[in-house]
Amino acid sequence: MLIKKRKVISDKEFEILIVENKLSLYKVAKGMLKKEDIVQDAIQSAVLKAYENLNKLNNAEFFKTWLIRILINECKNILKRDRKIILLEDEIINKATEDTYKNIDLERAINNLDDDLKEVTVLYYFDDILQKDIAEILDINESTVRTRLLRARKKLFEILRDDERYGGQ
Amino acid sequence: MQADNFDNELKNKISTIYSEVPDDIDHTLKSTFAILKVRRRKKFVKKASVFLCCALIIFISFVGTEFFKTAKVLGIDGKEAALILFGSSDSANIYADKVDEEKDCNGISFKITKIFYDGHRLEFRYEIESKDAALQGLEENGGVIDEIKMNGQKINILVDGTSEGMSYCEDSHSIVGDFRVDYNDPMINQITIRKIISSIAFNKRYFEIKAKSRINNKEYIWNINMRISMDNVYGKNLIVGNDKLINVKTNENIGNFTIKDITVTPVCIYVNGDIHIEKDYDDNSAQFIVKDQEGKEYYSDTMEAGYTNRERTEGIFEFTISKKPETKIKSLTFIPCKNFIPSFYDDLGKDKENWNEYHKKCDELIKQKKDRQIYVNEAAKIDIK
Numbered sequence: 001m002l003i004k005k006r007k008v009i010s011d012k013e014f015e016i017l018i019v020e021n022k023l024s025l026y027k028v029a030k031g032m033l034k035k036e037d038i039v040q041d042a043i044q045s046a047v048l049k050a051y052e053n054l055n056k057l058n059n060a061e062f063f064k065t066w067l068i069r070i071l072i073n074e075c076k077n078i079l080k081r082d083r084k085i086i087l088l089e090d091e092i093i094n095k096a097t098e099d100t101y102k103n104i105d106l107e108r109a110i111n112n113l114d115d116d117l118k119e120v121t122v123l124y125y126f127d128d129i130l131q132k133d134i135a136e137i138l139d140i141n142e143s144t145v146r147t148r149l150l151r152a153r154k155k156l157f158e159i160l161r162d163d164e165r166y167g168g169q
Numbered sequence: 170m171q172a173d174n175f176d177n178e179l180k181n182k183i184s185t186i187y188s189e190v191p192d193d194i195d196h197t198l199k200s201t202f203a204i205l206k207v208r209r210r211k212k213f214v215k216k217a218s219v220f221l222c223c224a225l226i227i228f229i230s231f232v233g234t235e236f237f238k239t240a241k242v243l244g245i246d247g248k249e250a251a252l253i254l255f256g257s258s259d260s261a262n263i264y265a266d267k268v269d270e271e272k273d274c275n276g277i278s279f280k281i282t283k284i285f286y287d288g289h290r291l292e293f294r295y296e297i298e299s300k301d302a303a304l305q306g307l308e309e310n311g312g313v314i315d316e317i318k319m320n321g322q323k324i325n326i327l328v329d330g331t332s333e334g335m336s337y338c339e340d341s342h343s344i345v346g347d348f349r350v351d352y353n354d355p356m357i358n359q360i361t362i363r364k365i366i367s368s369i370a371f372n373k374r375y376f377e378i379k380a381k382s383r384i385n386n387k388e389y390i391w392n393i394n395m396r397i398s399m400d401n402v403y404g405k406n407l408i409v410g411n412d413k414l415i416n417v418k419t420n421e422n423i424g425n426f427t428i429k430d431i432t433v434t435p436v437c438i439y440v441n442g443d444i445h446i447e448k449d450y451d452d453n454s455a456q457f458i459v460k461d462q463e464g465k466e467y468y469s470d471t472m473e474a475g476y477t478n479r480e481r482t483e484g485i486f487e488f489t490i491s492k493k494p495e496t497k498i499k500s501l502t503f504i505p506c507k508n509f510i511p512s513f514y515d516d517l518g519k520d521k522e523n524w525n526e527y528h529k530k531c532d533e534l535i536k537q538k539k540d541r542q543i544y545v546n547e548a549a550k551i552d553i554k
Contacts, residue, residue, distance in 0.1 A: 011205075011209060015202055015205075018198060018201075018202075019198065022190050022194060022195075022198060023187070023189070023190050025194075026187065026190045026191070026194050027183070027187045030187060036191070036193060039194075040193055040194060040197040043194060043197055043198070043201075044197050044198075044200070044201045047198070047201045047205075048201060048204065048205070051205055051208075106182065106183070106186070125176070125179050125180055125183055126183050126187065128180060128184075153175060153176070156179070157175055
């Protein structure tokens with residue numbers, strides 16, 4: 001006989017936890033994706049997927065890690081999809097329509113990273129997630145996280161050092 | 170490169186930049202929660218439906234089994250028991266009396282032998298029969314039908330629009346009678362009639378008939394409750410129309426006649442108007458030939474006429490034409506004639522009670538009548554809309 005697994009988090013608690021973690025969701029999505037509207041789509045899709053799969057969550061303590069993992073996967077899917085359809089000339093338009101934000105150099109630096117380095121960087125620098133949790137989220141070894149962080153840090157340092165504005169600060 | 174310094178600087182910078190969530194994200198989350206709410210509701214409705222369906226199936230299975238068991242114990246057929254439960258069985262219905270079913274009151278039986286209802290006319294034929302004593306002692310003041318209700322609405326039988334006639338059979342052991350109400354009679358309160366018509370639900374008509382008579386100083390009461398649920402059923406003893414009637418007001422002069430009112434129901438045509446003659450029309454025995462749009466002839470019952478002045482030169486007339494239910498009347502042409510039906514109407518005798526036989530015999534007799542004398546060379550065609 002099939003017995004449906006009981007949810008460890010109620011519907012009401014789910015909404016409360018989402019609101020509590022909204023800044024983390026935003027930071028991670030923003031780090032991974034560029035455009036604000038795509039960030040919103042990614043967050044919405046992640047929240048809906050999380051709700052649909054809530055009965056798969058075994059322990060409420062791991063809610064945040066689990067939620068971020070869903071969001072990262074959603075961002076990766078969006079990036080994969082966008083990469084297929086974006087043409088070279090669109091890049092020019094995108095640049096013109098990018099959010100006018102004072103951190104434009106930092107964003108560009110992060111976007112220049114490879115995807116595997118980018119996701120580690122976003123989780124570590126944007127949301128201050130511990131390396132062991134990053135390993136859990138990305139389903140990789142902690143040593144791999146460390147290696148990727150090292151490589152990312154080196155590349156970011158180089159990019160930002162070359163930037164005069166960063167050097168001036 | 171000082172890794173720790175770089176990390177701290179970068180983290181500080183990022184946390185400064187992304188210190189709060191933009192309003193757009195708040196809106197996104199709100200709309201996401203709204204979507205979740207709708208999904209939850211849909212899921213609930215789906216679950217509730219499944220649950221209710223399962224509960225219903227279990228309930229029906231359980232009740233069904235017990236129901237048929239109980240019916241069996243009571244000696245009732247399962248199907249009949251189900252009909253009783255849903256109020257469709259005559260055996261459990263207070264409106265269970267049937268046409269030709271006898272009701273006994275102290276040895277004298279009463280039965281309704283015919284019901285006619287077509288939205289315009291309500292007519293009952295009845296028979297009172299005594300197996301032992303003769304019925305000659307029946308008092309002649311007033312009719313036997315004391316009260317009639319149709320679908321709970323009392324029909325006022327104390328108006329000029331109602332008529333009741335009785336006749337004794339030869340052996341004096343039985344009386345046949347006829348009770349009639351014409352619904353468009355100007356003497357009947359039209360509001361009451363509309364109430365009666367509008368109260369007819371599901372094409373069912375419930376008749377409650379109370380018949381009362383004093384015979385040899387003894388009172389006899391019979392209560393009949395009938396349910397007529399067959400719509401458009403035309404049989405020997407039961408004719409129920411579907412209330413769809415067309416009424417045409419006109420002022421058409423044809424010779425000595427002015428046709429004023431025609432009512433067409435699924436089974437009958439009712440015609441009435443005025444007669445204007447120079448002298449007493451007793452000798453004229455006027456009738457009409459009536460043709461429909463396809464030239465088909467209809468033959469009226471005996472015309473009923475009455476004087477409206479002392480000189481007997483002005484009068485009113487009324488006659489009824491029976492038609493087959495499927496005939497849709499679009500126009501009628503009236504041709505007055507004389508020496509028509511009365512000469513053979515009586516020859517039909519009891520057969521006129523039989524709808525189909527009556528018409529067959531009429532047709533045969535009309536074919537034989539070569540001496541049809543049309544004394545007015547006029548005809549009036551009236552459209553029926």
